[in-house]
Amino acid sequence: MQQPPRENKTSCNPAIETIGLLKSYRLADQEIPILHGIDLTINRGEFVAIMGPSGSGKSTLMNMLGCLDRPTMGEVRTSNRNISELSDSEIAKLRGLEIGFVFQNFNLISRMNALENVLLPTYENSKDNVDPEKRGIELLELVGLGNRMGHKPSEMSGGQCQRVAIARSLINNPSIILADEPTGNLDSKTSLEIMNLFSKLHRQGSTVIMITHDPQTAEYASRTIHLKDGYIENN
Numbered sequence: 001m002q003q004p005p006r007e008n009k010t011s012c013n014p015a016i017e018t019i020g021l022l023k024s025y026r027l028a029d030q031e032i033p034i035l036h037g038i039d040l041t042i043n044r045g046e047f048v049a050i051m052g053p054s055g056s057g058k059s060t061l062m063n064m065l066g067c068l069d070r071p072t073m074g075e076v077r078t079s080n081r082n083i084s085e086l087s088d089s090e091i092a093k094l095r096g097l098e099i100g101f102v103f104q105n106f107n108l109i110s111r112m113n114a115l116e117n118v119l120l121p122t123y124e125n126s127k128d129n130v131d132p133e134k135r136g137i138e139l140l141e142l143v144g145l146g147n148r149m150g151h152k153p154s155e156m157s158g159g160q161c162q163r164v165a166i167a168r169s170l171i172n173n174p175s176i177i178l179a180d181e182p183t184g185n186l187d188s189k190t191s192l193e194i195m196n197l198f199s200k201l202h203r204q205g206s207t208v209i210m211i212t213h214d215p216q217t218a219e220y221a222s223r224t225i226h227l228k229d230g231y232i233e234n235n
Contacts, residue, residue, distance in 0.1 A: 015176050015207040016065055017041040020074035023060055034060045036230045037074070042209060044175065047202040049218035050211045052227035058211050059180070061227065065209060066178045067095045079175070096125030100169030104181035106161040108153045108168075114140060115149040118168045127172055139167035143197060159190035166197060170206075177201065179210040183217055195220050 021038040024031050034057050042048050042065075052058045063069040064076050067083050076083045079098055083091055101107075108117045115136050122132040140149050143163040153161050162182060169177055179198065183191035199220055202208050210221065218224050226233040 013044045014041050014077070015044040015046070016076070016078040016209075018064065018071075018074065018076050021061075021064060021071050021076060022073040023057075023064060023069070024072045034230050035064070035071075038230075038232060040225070040232065042207065044207050045202075045205055046223060047198070047208045047221045048210070049221035049224045050209065050227065051213065051215075051218055051224060055229075056227040057230040058227050062178060062180055062209075062211050065176075066099055066101060067091050093125055096121055097127060097172050098175050100172070100174040100177045102162070102165050102169050102177065102179040102182050104184040106153070106158075106165045106185075108161055108164060110153050113150045113152050114145060114156070114164045114167075117153070117164055118171055120168060121171050125172060130173075132171065135173075136167070136171060139170050140164070142170075143167050157190070158186050159193060162186065162190075162194055163197070166194075166201075170201075176207045176209065179208065181211055181213065183212070183214070191217065 018038050018040045021035055021040075022033070023035040024033040026032070038061065050058050050061060060069075064071060067076070067078070070084055079094065081094070083094070086094065109120065112120070115133070118136040118139060119132050126132055137146075137149065140146055143166055145160060145163055145167070148156060148160060153164070156164070166182075182198070183194055186194060195217060198208055198210070208221075210217075212218050
C-alpha cells in the first residue's frame with residue numbers, strides 16, 4: 001500500500017498512559033504473566049501502531065488501553081483518571097463516551113441497517129446537545145456510505161462494513177479510537193481505502209491506536225510500538 005504524507009499533530013498532552021502496568025491471568029493454580037511493567041504515554045493527536053508476534057501481549061495491552069479489563073498492578077490513566085479507582089459503571093460510561101472501538105470482524109448487528117448500527121453506542125451513552133441520528137447520518141456520509149444507510153451488513157461488502165464500524169466508533173465523538181487489526185479481513189485495495197480513512201481522521205485531530213501484524217499498515221502511523229514477551233522493545 002502506498003501511504004500518504006504523515007502529519008504528527010501531537011499536543012504533548014496524554015490521551016492515555018500506563019504506569020508500571022502488569023497484567024497476569026490465573027490458569028488452574030498458576031499465575032500467567034502477560035504484561036511486565038509497561039510504561040507508555042500516547043499523546044492526543046498521535047497515530048500509534050502496536051506490533052508484535054502472537055503471544056506478545058498486544059491484544060492484552062489493547063484491552064487495558066480500552067478499559068475492557070483492569071490491570072493486575074500499575075495504572076492505566078485516561079481523561080486524568082486512574083481506571084482502577086473507578087466503579088464498573090464509571091468505567092462503562094468512560095468507555096462508551098471517550099473510546100471508539102473498531103474490530104477486525106466488524107461486530108455489526110446483522111438485523112440492523114448501517115445507520116442503526118452506527119447509532120448503537122448512543123443507546124447506552126450519549127453526549128449532551130448532540131442529535132445522534134443527525135450525527136450518524138453525517139458520519140456515514142463522511143465514510144462514503146451516504147447512499148447505504150438503510151442496508152444491512154449482509155447487503156454490503158467487507159470494506160463497507162468496516163466503514164460502518166468506523167462511523168460507529170466516532171458516534172460519541174471519542175477522544176481515542178482503538179482499532180484491532182482493522183484491515184485483517186480485507187483485500188489490499190480495500191485495506192488501502194480503510195487506512196486512508198484512518199489517516200484522514202488522524203489529520204482531523206483524532207488519536208488513533210491500532211494493532212496490526214502488517215508492517216505496511218503500520219507505516220501509516222506516526223509511531224510504532226513493538227511488543228515482545230510482554231515487554232516494549234522500543235517506545
